[in-house]
Amino acid sequence: MLQNNAIRVAVVGMGNCGSSLTQLIHGALSTSANDRYGGVFWANGRPHSNEDFRIVAAFDVDREKVGQDLGDAVEASTNCTPVVWRVPHTGVTVQKGPRLDGIDGPLAESVIEAEVPDADVHQVLADTSADIVVNMLPTGAREATEFYADAALQVGCGFVNCIPIPLATNAGWAARFQEAGVPLFGDDVKSQMGTTTVHQTLVDLIQRKGGQITRTYQMNIGGNADFRNMTDAARRAYKNVTKTSAVQSHVEGLDIPDIGPNGFVEPLGDNKRAHVMIGAELALGMQVEINLNLTVTDSPNAAGVILPAVLECARARRRGDAGVLPEVSDNFFKMPVAPVQKPHPLHAE
Known part of the structure; x- marks a missing residue:
């Protein structure tokens, strides 16, 4: 158990997966259901409680979420995942990250960007002493994903890449995390029973x-x-x-x-x-x-794997492991790290 040294998590993207992950940490893991592992895929076979995890920062661009307490953002109208556990006031305010390519394409029609200045993401990660950055941006948000990955590198946070942008399967990014001495997990979370x-x-x-x-x-x-x-x-x-x-x-x-x-x-x-x-x-x-x-x-199905991936990434960081860890990747992510049996130009740059 890690209760006396909780993992400090920064969430990038408070969409449906962000909502489910927050509910899981603040609600489901605090109940007696955790006696039965809380329905979560704990790779080490042991249940954990909500005291092992603390969301210390959250970023989004949606005006329905930016400026809101984390507990309110979970229930934003632009999310459609079920609210199973009502998250109480957390004291953590969702801050505006840079838009970049995060909501380009079809999402630009349904998500309205908050008209407030961008937060200094690097400074927020440093000020909150974040251990792990969890990337749950929309699929295809390559520029935004790389921005947050770079911020994690500069501050020394581990990075869990839950979307199919190539980071762990990109030799350049893998090398950067190796050199920085922090772990990189990814790419594209493999849902619990997906x-x-x-x-x-x-x-x-x-x-x-x-x-x-x-x-x-x-x-x-x-x-x-x-x-x-x-x-x-x-x-x-x-x-x-x-x-x-x-x-x-x-x-x-x-x-x-x-x-x-x-x-x-x-x-x-x-x-x-x-x-x-x-x-x-x-x-x-x-x-x-x-x-x-x-x-x-869909989203709770992903959250049940994202949370233990965060746990394993934090453990790797505390052990001093750096870069990509292929031996744990297949448990949590779709894209094979080594060997990649079917290379594709998107993942070969």
Whole structure:
């Protein structure tokens, strides 16, 4: 347990995932449900309480959240994830980060930027003694992600990259974090019981039983801001890379088609619906086909993995580990760090 030395977390992006993560820390982990691990994927097999984590800073650009206490920002009208735990007044005010490319594209139509000066992010991280910066910006926000990664480097914070912008899988960024002596975790969080996890598990099972995967695909639709954001092809491309690479790294002898978001359906809200098809050949040429439908609430599904990733990143920082740690990456993130079996230009720069 870490209760006497709580991990000090800076949250970048108070959207649906930020809301779920905040609820998990301030609500769910403080209940008796934590006796059953709180429903969280603790990689070390031990439950933790909300006293192990403290959100000390939060950044966003949305006028519905900037200037609000963290507890109020959780319930902002521009979020659609369920409010399961009402977060009390925290004393932490959401500050405005630089817009950069954070809400370019489709989100510019639904998110109105706060008309206040940008906070000095470097100074805030230093003043709050943040241990870990958690990046939950919209998919495709490359410039903004790199800004916060650079700020974390300068202040000496570990960085958990929950979105598919290439940092841990980019040699240049990995080297910078190694040289700075702080850990970098990423890229693109693999949800607790998400489509990627289920897809990987099924293909692993078939191959362990001696089968050969002959065809497979995956489809995903949802109604939250992330799916709206990825109606833009350029932003969707980042997710295509990480999801495809995650499954490809588990499939032998077959190039699989690109996997990614397939549509924004607003009435679904924070619910994601997915379909996985796997065809395989077994003994004597016997054919088997698995068709699986999955429905999940997207943001809590991610938060249940983001939180233990933060824990492991903080432990790595306190041990003095630096740079990317491939041995822990596959537990938490979609994009394989080493080896990347299906390189892509977006992740090879």
